[in-house]
Each structure stands twice: as C-alpha cells, then as structure tokens.
C-alpha cells in the first residue's frame with residue numbers, strides 16, 4: 006500500500022479539522038490516547054483562569070460565582086450525548102476505582118437476595134481488585150466468565166445480582182455487544198455495570214438504547230481530561246430515586262449546606278457524589294470536553310473503524326513477516342479503538358518507537374498497544390507509524406540494551 010492512499014483518506018476525512026482542537030507536540034505520532042489523552046486547546050487557559058483568578062482573587066465565593074458547585078452536573082451534561090445517556094443521569098468525581106466501588110455496592114443492593122457478582126478474568130486489574138474487595142465486604146461470591154469460552158447465559162442464574170464488565174478490553178481491544186449483554190443480564194433478573202474507560206469518546210456507547218443500569222469510566226483517556234481527571238458515573242433514570250451508594254458524603258446529600266445530622270440522599274444523579282468536587286480537575290475536564298462540540302459520536306466511530314482497518318491492513322502486509330501478530334478483532338462489531346501487536350520483545354519495541362517519536366504503550370507480557378483517537382489521529386499517522394515499526398524490526402532496534410531496561414510506569 007502506498008502513502009498516497011492514506012493521504013487521500015485524510016483529504017476526505019470529515020473530522021480532519023478536529024485535530025486543530027488539540028495542542029499536539031510537533032513531529033509526534035501519539036498513539037497512547039487510550040492511556041492519557043493530549044491537551045485540548047483552551048484547557049491551559051481555563052486552568053490558568055481557575056487558579057490565577059477564580060481561586061486567587063475570588064476565593065470561596067467562586068463556588069457560587071464561577072459555577073464550581075455545579076461543575077459535576079455541567080460536565081455530566083456534556084458527557085451524556087457521548088454516552089447515549091438520558092439527561093440528568095451522569096455525574097463526575099473520584100477515580101474510576103472509587104466510582105466502581107460505589108456502583109458495585111449500589112448495584113448489589115438493587116438485588117439484595119442474590120449473592121453472586123459475575124465478571125471477567127481479562128478485566129483491567131483495578132476492576133478485579135475492587136470487585137474482590139466489594140465481594141469480601143458484602144459476603145458475595147465472584148463468578149468468572151470467560152467470553153471467549155462460553156456464552157454469558159451459561160454463568161447466569163437466579164443467584165446473580167450484578168454483572169460488571171469492561172465494554173472494551175484494555176489489552177486486546179475486544180468490545181462487547183452492549184445491548185445483547187444487557188438484555189441477557191436482565192433476562193436473568195440481574196443488573197449490569199459497564200466500565201466504559203476504553204469506550205467513552207472513541208466508540209458508540211448507547212447506555213439508554215442498551216437499557217443499561219449503571220456505568221463508570223475514566224476522564225483522562227479518550228475524553229482528554231488530563232492526568233488523574235475525575236471519572237464519570239451513570240445510573241439509569243429508573244434507579245435514580247433509589248440507588249444507594251455506600252460513600253454517603255455530604256456532597257451527595259439533598260441539602261449539603263443545611264449541615265443536617267442525618268444523611269438524606271440528593272434527588273437525582275447528585276446522590277452518586279461523596280466529597281467535595283475536585284474543582285481543578287473537573288474544570289479542566291469541562292474545558293477538555295469542548296473538543297467534542299458539534300461532533301457526532303457515530304462519525305467518531307466510523308473514523309475509528311477506518312483507522313483500525315488501515316492499521317490492520319498495514320500490519321498484515323508489513324509486520325507479520327517479522328513474526329509480529331496483530332491482535333484486533335476483525336469483526337467491526339467486536340472492535341474497540343486500538344490495535345495491539347504481539348511479539349516477545351514488545352517492551353523494547355515500544356521503547357524503540359518512542360525514541361522515534363511514535364508513542365504507544367507496552368502491556369504485560371508481550372503486547373505493544375496503540376490507541377487510535379479519531380479526533381486527532383490522521384490516516385497518515387497510522388501509515389507513518391507502521392513505517393517506523395517496520396524500520397525498528399528490520400534494524401533490530403527493539404533488542405538494543407537501551408530499549409529493554411524497564412521504567413516504573415509503562
């Protein structure tokens with residue numbers, strides 16, 4: 006395949022102009038937006054205003070005058086269209102791990118007579134760790150489902166309270182059918198909790214259409230909210246009046262500033278909040294989401310599939326001869342927005358590419374992972390990245406000593 010083909014795809018790309026909404030370092034091919042998204046334009050100014058004016062000059066009055074108090078709802082409203090969520094169902098705060106904890110407990114409490122949580126061994130580890138912790142706390146049993154080996158129905162029975170799944174798998178990019186899984190879970194009388202960390206902002210999520218119950222997801226990956234951005238939480242409208250999460254802090258109270266002795270949950274999604282809003286991070290996420298202004302997630306998904314199709318075709322054509330195995334579901338309906346390459350020297354391969362200013366990441370034990378974020382990745386970026394990969398493999402750069410020494414964060 007010639008580069009001209011990728012150039013033509015860029016020329017015809019209706020989303021090409023969105024790249025200008027980001028401050029991307031020159032000469033960098035950034036294929037790690039599924040771990041930490043880049044800086045959208047306007048965010049640095051928003052952060053500067055927040056710290057240098059709102060906090061410095063207006064101090065505590067800013068909770069009212071600069072909308073700090075309403076930030077979780079403001080950001081929730083911006084996220085709802087990206088998640089296919091009903092109005093008033095999404096809020097933000099805490100890390101994904103904490104949101105998971107809160108909604109796992111809340112989900113189990115929706116089915117108090119049942120004792121089993123179903124999840125997958127291939128989860129991002131924090132999901133499994135938190136599920137184990139909640140099971141220990143509530144005296145539940147964890148039942149592991151291996152999607153590749155058995156239909157979900159085989160692990161569902163009338164003791165299953167909750168099914169907690171990552172919609173897109175963080176390693177191999179396999180995507181569940183949100184509607185079909187949710188339907189099967191409901192037929193078994195259980196509730197579903199989706200982790201949308203690797204979906205939100207990159208693939209078409211339709212929480213309302215799926216009839217989902219609960220969901221969480223990261224703010225710092227495809228949503229570009231910056232390192233440690235607050236995570237989002239969703240509860241379906243039918244649960245908003247009754248969902249009972251365990252960290253009953255004052256920000257989730259119906260009237261926090263009445264300073265009542267007893268806890269009374271807020272009406273609506275605000276009851277999913279716990280402590281004081283992390284204002285700086287939430288304002289940054291608020292500003293970052295402006296990069297999605299006027300963008301239809303269906304168009305994002307269309308481009309994501311075209312990018313991964315190109316990546317896969319090039320990997321098949323050029324990388325297999327070096328013994329590199331492309332790992333991405335061939336079926337569009339089961340594909341997230343990333344491509345993985347399996348090779349024994351994956352760590353050194355990723356380091357050699359970073360030295361060439363092509364950034365992906367390494368995942369144990371033998372995966373080089375590359376995220377494609379349709380808002381700023383060009384078809385020519387994918388083409389050029391594969392050219393660099395071919396050059397690294399041909400020259401054996403992935404085996405050089407300087408590329409195989411491990412860093413703390415991978």
Ligand SMILES: Cc1ncc(COP(=O)(O)O)c(C=O)c1O
Pocket residue numbers: 100101102103129131132171175200202203223236
């Ligand atoms: C699927 C998934 N869930 C949860 C997390 C962890 O989120 P946090 O560090 O915000 O708790 C990540 C990534 O870090 C992830 O990929």
Ligand SMILES: Nc1c(O)cccc1C(=O)C[C@H](N)C(=O)O
Pocket residue numbers: 039040041129175414415
């Ligand atoms: N949250 C991260 C961090 O603080 C440092 C490095 C990576 C991360 C990640 O988000 C990893 C990511 N969830 C993954 O899918 O691998």
